[in-house]
Amino acid sequence: xxxPAPDCAPCAARDEQIAQLQDRLAWRDAEVTGLRGQVAAxxxxxxxxxDRIARLERAVSRNSGNSSMPPxxxxxxxxxxxxxxxxxxxxxxxxxxxxxxxxxxxxxxxTWTVPDDxxxxxxxxxxxxxxxxxxxxxxxxxxxxQQKEVPEPKAQTIQHDLHETLCPCGKTHTAARxxxxxxxxVSIGPRLRALAVYLLVFQHVPVERCRMLxxxxxxxxxxxxxxxxxxxxxxxxxxxxxxxIKTLLIAAKVVGFDETTLRSGAAGEKKFVHGAFTxxxxxxxxxxxxxxxxxxxxxxxxxxxxxxxxxxxNYFHATxxxxxxxxxxxxxxxxxxxxxxxxxxxxxxxxQAREALRTLIHARNQASAGGLDAIPxxxxxxxxxxxxxxxxxxxxxxxxxPGPKNSTKQHPGxxxxxxxxxxxxDVLRFTTDMDVWPxxxxxxxxxxxxxxxxxxxxxxxxxxxxTDRLDIRSYIDTARKHGEDVLDVLHRLFNGNxxxxxxxxxxxxxxxxxxxxxxxxxxxxxxxxxxxxxPDTGVFxxxxxxxxxxxxxxxxxxxxxxxxxxxxxxxxxxxxG
Numbered sequence: 001x002x003x004p005a006p007d008c009a010p011c012a013a014r015d016e017q018i019a020q021l022q023d024r025l026a027w028r029d030a031e032v033t034g035l036r037g038q039v040a041a042x043x044x045x046x047x048x049x050x051d052r053i054a055r056l057e058r059a060v061s062r063n064s065g066n067s068s069m070p071p072x073x074x075x076x077x078x079x080x081x082x083x084x085x086x087x088x089x090x091x092x093x094x095x096x097x098x099x100x101x102x103x104x105x106x107x108x109x110x111t112w113t114v115p116d117d118x119x120x121x122x123x124x125x126x127x128x129x130x131x132x133x134x135x136x137x138x139x140x141x142x143x144x145x146q147q148k149e150v151p152e153p154k155a156q157t158i159q160h161d162l163h164e165t166l167c168p169c170g171k172t173h174t175a176a177r178x179x180x181x182x183x184x185x186v187s188i189g190p191r192l193r194a195l196a197v198y199l200l201v202f203q204h205v206p207v208e209r210c211r212m213l214x215x216x217x218x219x220x221x222x223x224x225x226x227x228x229x230x231x232x233x234x235x236x237x238x239x240x241x242x243x244x245i246k247t248l249l250i251a252a253k254v255v256g257f258d259e260t261t262l263r264s265g266a267a268g269e270k271k272f273v274h275g276a277f278t279x280x281x282x283x284x285x286x287x288x289x290x291x292x293x294x295x296x297x298x299x300x301x302x303x304x305x306x307x308x309x310x311x312x313x314n315y316f317h318a319t320x321x322x323x324x325x326x327x328x329x330x331x332x333x334x335x336x337x338x339x340x341x342x343x344x345x346x347x348x349x350x351x352q353a354r355e356a357l358r359t360l361i362h363a364r365n366q367a368s369a370g371g372l373d374a375i376p377x378x379x380x381x382x383x384x385x386x387x388x389x390x391x392x393x394x395x396x397x398x399x400x401x402p403g404p405k406n407s408t409k410q411h412p413g414x415x416x417x418x419x420x421x422x423x424x425x426d427v428l429r430f431t432t433d434m435d436v437w438p439x440x441x442x443x444x445x446x447x448x449x450x451x452x453x454x455x456x457x458x459x460x461x462x463x464x465x466x467t468d469r470l471d472i473r474s475y476i477d478t479a480r481k482h483g484e485d486v487l488d489v490l491h492r493l494f495n496g497n498x499x500x501x502x503x504x505x506x507x508x509x510x511x512x513x514x515x516x517x518x519x520x521x522x523x524x525x526x527x528x529x530x531x532x533x534x535p536d537t538g539v540f541x542x543x544x545x546x547x548x549x550x551x552x553x554x555x556x557x558x559x560x561x562x563x564x565x566x567x568x569x570x571x572x573x574x575x576x577g
Contacts, residue, residue, distance in 0.1 A: 058343075058412075066339040112146060155192065155220035179495040190494035192220055194487055196230045201472045202486050204453045228465065235468035237493050238475040241500045245283050245478050248501065249276050249299055254327075254435050256308040257300070257315060258443035259289060262450055263459040264466045271463070273470065277446045280501070282477035284450075284470035286463060291317060306429065308440045311419055316426075326426040329440035330357055333416060333427065340394070340413040347397055350413075353390035353420075356383045361438045364430055374432045384428060391420045446477065475499075 065082025101107065120141075123133045162175040177183065180190035192214070199205040199213060207224050214220045249255055256277045264271040264286065272289045275282065276299045287293030291314050294300055300307070300315075304322040309315040310329050334354055341350035360383050363375045374380070394417045401410055420427050430438040453460075453469075460466045479489040479499050489499040 061342065064335075066335050066342060110146075110148065115146060153218050155218050158189065179497065188220075188222065188226065190491055192218065192222075193230045193233070193494045194490035196222070196227050197234045197472060197490055198487055200227060200231065201469055202476055204449070204456045206457045231465060231468045231472065234475075234490070234493055235471040237496070238471055238498055241478075241498050242283070242471050242474050244500055245281050245474055246298065249278065249281050249283055250302045252278050252281070253305045254278065254308060254437065255299070255303065255305060256437065256440045256443035256446075258310065258440060258447055259312075260447045260450060262286070262454060262466070265461070265463045267459065271466075273447060273450050275443055275447050277443045279442065280478070280481050282446050282481065283474045286467050286470055290314070291319065295319070306433075306436055308437050308443070310440065311416070316423075325429055326423070327429045327436050327438070328419070328423065328427050330361065330427070330430075331439040331441060331444075333357065333420070336413055336416040340398075340416075343412045344397070347394070349390040349394040349397065353387055353394070356387040356390065359383050360387075360428070360431055364434070364438060368434045373434060380431050384431070387420075387428070388424070391417055395421060449473065 061080060063080065063082045122138070123136065125133055127133055127136070160178060160181050162177065164172055164174045166172050181187065195218065196210060196214060199210045200207065205213065207227050210227055211222055211224055214222055257275070258277075259272045259274045262271050262273045263269075271286055272293070274285045274287060274293060274297050276297070277283075283299070285293070285297040287296060294314055300320045300323070302322060303320070304324060306325045306327055307315060307320075307323055308327045308329065310332050316326065334357060337350045337354045337357075340347070341354070344350065360375065360380070363379050363383070367375045394413070398411050398414050398417060400414060400418075401408055430436040450470075450473075460469070475493070475498075476486055476489070478501060480486060482501060484499060492499050
């Protein structure tokens with residue numbers, strides 16, 4: 001553009017117009033920049049809201065079928081029930097079942113039995129002729145009715161008199177106090193104490209309601225302090241049985257371990273109940289969700305069998321040097337795979353992995369029912385290959401987010417997939433050993449009463465009392481697994497004769513012992529001889545001086561001491577050689 005001529009009015013007007021346009025363009029550029037900043041901020045807010053909606057939708061979609069949520073939360077308003085429940089509801093709706101007992105369901109009809117008591121009734125009043133019916137002749141029973149009834153509950157005061165006798169030789173003898181009667185002029189009997197503990201621990205009745213129930217139903221006016229004292233006394237008298245249960249769990253081949261939260265102690269504190277379970281034994285321990293609490297529990301430190309657990313890292317810690325192996329709970333893995341199927345609806349691998357695991361579980365149940373030691377290879381190997389391929393594809397489909405492992409949140413299912421890849425033997429161990437359970441449902445069922453107790457009573461204010469409750473629960477649950485009646489074993493407890501599980505007698509302390517390794521070690525040394533190293537303490541350790549230092553069954557470390565170590569009570573034994 002040519003330079004403006006001096007004193008040129010049109011040129012000056014043109015330059016002024018150009019300057020105005022430049023100012024307007026600069027203003028518009030600034031406005032556009034501001035709008036772009038607003039759009040960028042809105043995009044950020046939109047992304048954050050989308051993430052929040054996704055998290056909320058994921059939280060609402062959680063149920064007992066795709067997460068570790070308890071089934072009790074499946075009917076929460078707005079929450080979608082598991083697919084299994086929906087299908088069952090659809091089938092029920094299609095069948096249009098009538099209310100009440102269904103065809104084929106077991107019934108409980110009352111039958112005519114030999115009565116415990118018989119009451120006779122005679123006509124009363126006067127006859128139409130005016131004669132008194134009390135003088136009428138009895139012609140016998142013409143109609144009988146049987147009725148189930150409970151006797152009127154009423155606490156009795158029983159006086160125990162101890163007599164003294166004189167022998168012909170001149171020596172006197174005094175009768176001993178009967179079991180359950182303390183050295184006190186006035187006390188409460190063992191049946192009433194057993195009933196209080198039964199209501200409090202087994203039926204989860206709160207203390208005040210337990211006191212009212214004993215007063216209203218049994219006619220026994222007791223205090224809340226008495227009920228608490230029953231807990232402490234029962235836990236103290238059951239201590240020997242609880243210790244024996246712990247020893248037998250340490251010596252078991254397969255044990256399930258789990259933990260759950262419990263509100264105990266001061267307000268704001270959260271504790272965890274740790275549990276160890278088999279088909280015959282149950283044991284509970286109160287503490288934190290930490291490695292130290294697991295050490296204090298005292299099972300895994302000496303346990304040399306197979307631990308069935310979830311994927312909590314402390315169960316796989318290097319501290320537990322004696323453990324022969326793990327079995328990861330497949331219920332958790334199947335729930336996580338169901339979550340993956342819902343999170344990645346176009347992916348094929350979640351269904352393939354689930355189907356492979358479920359078929360393996362079914363094959364394991366059939367093999368166990370048929371008396372086999374393992375699933376036949378022809379059935380097992382193709383299914384394991386399907387599972388491995390599904391995991392391989394899944395790991396490529398769900399990439400890992402870079403960052404520290406303990407602080408970087410991964411895509412749904414990624415941690416589970418890496419576990420299945422890195423610990424495949426701990427996922428599929430049940431396929432080669434019928435003694436190993438594929439799921440840890442036995443532990444989850446064992447811990448569930450503690451959650452019921454918490455729902456009813458809320459926070460348990462004393463850790464010591466909570467520990468007493470858990471020890472009594474260990475005693476009760478183990479007795480029930482052995483077919484014992486709860487009230488009966490509690491009554492025996494307060495009579496000074498606590499129930500205890502049966503176990504073999506003690507061998508001679510100098511007897512040579514044999515300890516059997518687990519299946520993965522049997523191929524190296526089917527039998528390991530040993531001896532009682534410390535008969536004074538009851539600690540038995542099996543040793544084998546002929547062990548090859550390179551023996552894979554001992555980790556190739558040349559250790560002569562048998563890894564399966566346990567503390568045995570005086571009445572326990574290993575198999576004599």
